[in-house]
Amino acid sequence: MDILLVASAFNSLSQRVYAELSDLGHRVDVVLATQGTEPVRAAVRELRPDLVVAPMLKSALPEDVWRDHTCLIVHPGPPGDRGPSALDWAITEQAPNWGVTVLQAEAAMDAGDVWASEPFPVPPVGKSDLYRNEASDAAVAAVLLAVRRYADGSYKPRSQADDPTTAPHIVWRGFLRQERRRIDWENDGTEAVLRKLRGADSQPGVLDELLGREVFLHGGHPEDRLRGRPGELLATRHGAVCRATRDGAVWIPELRPRRNSGDPAPFRRPAASVLASFPDAPRLPEDTVPLEPPPDRRTWSDIRYRRRGDAGFLTFSFPGGAMSTEQCRRLLTAYRYALARPTPVLVLGSDRDFFSNGIHLNVIEAAADPAEESWINLNAMDDLVEAVLRTTDRLVVTALPGNAAAGGAMLALAADEVWCRTGTVLNPHYRRMGLYGSEFWTYTLPRRVGDGLAHRLTGEALPLSAASAGRIGLVDRMVPAAPGEFRAQVERLAADLAAAPDLARRIADKDTARRLDEARRPLAEYRRDELDRMHAVFSDPGAPYHALRSAFVRKKPAGSVRPLAAVTGDLG
Template identity: 35%
Template sequence: MGLRILLLCSTDNGLCRRARLVLQRSGNTVRTATVADSDDIGKVVARTDFDLIICPYLTARIPDWVTRRWWPKVVVIHPGPVGDRGPSSLDWAITDQEPVWGVIAVTATDVMDAGPLWATRTFALPQGRRKSDIYSSIISDAAVQCIVEVADKAADPTYRPTDQADAHRPIAHARTRPRMRQSDRAFDWRDDSELIRRRILAADGSPGVRSHIADRSVYLYDAHPGRRDVVASAGAVVGRRHHALEIACGDGKSIWIGHLRVDLGDRWSCKAPAVSVLGRAGVPARSLSPIAGQASASATPEVFEDIAYRSIDEQVGELTFRAYNGAMSTDLCRRLARAIRAVSLRDSRVLVVRGETGKTFSNGLHLGAIECADDPANAAWQNIVALNEVCKELLLCPKLTLVAVTGSCGAGGAVMTQAGDVVVAIGRAVLDVHYATMGLRGSELHSFTLPRRVGAATAHRLLTECEPVDTTRALDIGLVDHVGPDIEFDLWLNELAHEYALPELWEKTIRRKHQHLAHDLGHRPLEVYECRELAEMAANLFDDSLGFAAKRRAFMQKGSPRPSTGQGVLDMEDLMNSRRH
């Protein structure tokens, strides 16, 4: 018989959803409660008894009576190794370039992260990656392992967690660190470009790093290496490509900034593509001459690219796109559709369409770009039409298309995958196949592709019950065809793509594709499905029939800094609750 487990979280993020799914699969009864403060926690806990309370991601303080009542079975997940304490653990680790890091599960006490130890994991910390990408992949993997171990130990009435003073410390210098403030993250554009980029990586996706571009106060996100031979004043905008801006640094190099928040005077903008959000602040960034590039894996890393193609060999081609936090702008969708169409003319048998391993695959519409637009409803309409074009190019591509879900995905991003002939996913991925929580009916040809894969009844449940699906469940119901390992996923994917390029399997898959399309579209053209979906989306977007505008705005303004007061620099972290147990 499983345990009754309560997951307390400030946001039901990817880690919380993964934890719930894996605990439920082990036979436990799991409830997730999203709480804003200590009062919320008290109300939730007072209503029901639990065998175990786990806090995968919690910023509110847990009331003392809760920890006493369930001692020691109120367990907090901390993204740091034994001995590390504080609310900015991962930020400091990335900033300090720690080679090895860890995750611990500890009993909640009145001293943050100091309670008895239930479980711990250590791992190599990759360099040059965004905090949110590390959190959603390596940190999340280790945290889920710790959570499973905690549940197993909690089922043993004789088990007692270990005092941290007696526990092995694999990282000897781990210690209590304060909350990282903007003063700790600060840089000058005259600094070394790599130092600047590392500061931004350590604050991305939240809270960002406070700086200035074109005399505008901004928070910076989505930083990438730029050119090595830039002759310009440090801090000058020296180029643009797609939605990104190129900024000169003090060492003669540059960095690309893909996303910003900007101070609009009476408020801060939401996080949105850099070129468009600066335009909202009156900076004509689009007047800059764009820097040329090419959608090729051999293109210089000095040029910002979010779509790249490489021909692995004569059998397999691979098209990789990068969507920041899974958000696919209208421009990205249009270019991706054109890229699929172009590479479909090449000689390879199999086309792999994928994201970057360890990062969010796709969440569909770019809500930030929509919110920042002069006419959000029309911007959303253009975005959904462009995303539909990607789906149609995948569905009707003459090649065998293998869509590789390289990280978690949701809404239109999850449904988009169903247009592929073969769908595979990395094991850690969670798929949220629904739109309803954002006030949308959705499109992406879901009324055609989803029932073909999972059946009409299951498709209806996925779209209406709004429950996340892990890859085990996705494989069971036919949402994906194969699940790959979290470690060495790229190697596994390459081998699988070449298996599908073998004559017998390729011919079988292509024949089935053509038969299904001919049969399913023979009496009802694809345009009929799309028109019906878009008719419902038009009501959602232009009539706001399900509250999309308010839900989008609330989602995009989470964690936003307050308006300027004219009384000095605001520290974004001062405006957010510190993480307290």
């Protein structure tokens, strides 16, 4: 079928729905509802789709579109749930299970007939993590079922009001406003604080006051030892700040100043750096935690190492998957630590959610000299990728429980094997940010898929499902696990790999291959050529990268409302 996706952003769910529908042979296009209703109408007139699907839509479809075409809306709530803050309410009200419903568009929000629904569990994670994982799995299952039912032509969608299983549960929940999210530091216990932080971790954040200034708090993790007066700032750790609750403390990774605060960078960035910009900021101690903390510690750290038999696991989890200069350097130090442990297999990745999206655009945008910080951050990322490529005394596996893009995707490809959870979306390209790319992509991508396909992937700049990535050779192993089961599955697979009788031979063959590749063309040449082109972009104030980066971090519309249109232009 010809399917048009209408979305408020080509975000993780929109990309996954596009990729998985395309895998099934449907002809899929996308229009963004970011510039009013006319572009949506124009796309419908031009494409004349058999079906319209809205995976993530913050505004209403034009009435003439949903009256003249079957339009399916993906609502992140179970049948009967209505309103714009569905996942926020699920976390706030501690729902053990939630759901996704695919509804036919009509005049009343979320009131249309039900084409499909799918339940999912609600683990104690942030809203954005939940959205990209359990909710995304359920949403895709429901969309694919609804599309099959529509194509079959015999299915009659259920009216919510007439369905005896749904009608008693119809409830309207409005916006979850800041008054309900606000933290009472004097009286809220740690679990209540964490629940409020998790319910708003990416958007909209929790509005609070620090040192007399209003800021939004983003993300939250428990601390087991530090204590202080409720609301007191206690310490920093790797860019996060620790704040005391009534009965404990929490780590807050990111802060966002209010837009009307006068801050020149009113977007999310590491909490400690936002605090440091306040003239009266206190000097907080840096509280460290070892890479291998004792088992009784319940504290947050964004990088950890653990060993299970002959396999080592270096895990990392950075907000939004972005990796700043400082994070890249710390991860490289941790990687060298892992190489000093006697394990023939090393697994690099996160236990759930993002793998990596490459350099940290928010930190870059907030820098005094964004061009210079872009350059420094990119070189730090290259250092990390090069360390992986030059590892020849063991097999390195990258484990992707969630999405990877740009330099983060190339970091994954530097390993000997790439293991990927089904449902992951890969974006092995840079062009949508106006960049040529680095991280040795001109070496690692062609060695997996060949020169022609490598340049097609980076030129077309389209998202790939995990299944498609596996078919073309970007991914070596699919891991069909639920988000919460990925870690255990990876540990079992790594143990099998470490016990394989041909492991020593594979490591020796890897060393030989690296020597031959180095003789043909040294890694230093790949890096130099890529960085020359990137430096030309960074140092050009008129390069599209700078405007695209600024629009991205400030969440302003940029580029075409038809994101699948060919990406063209010389990137230097």
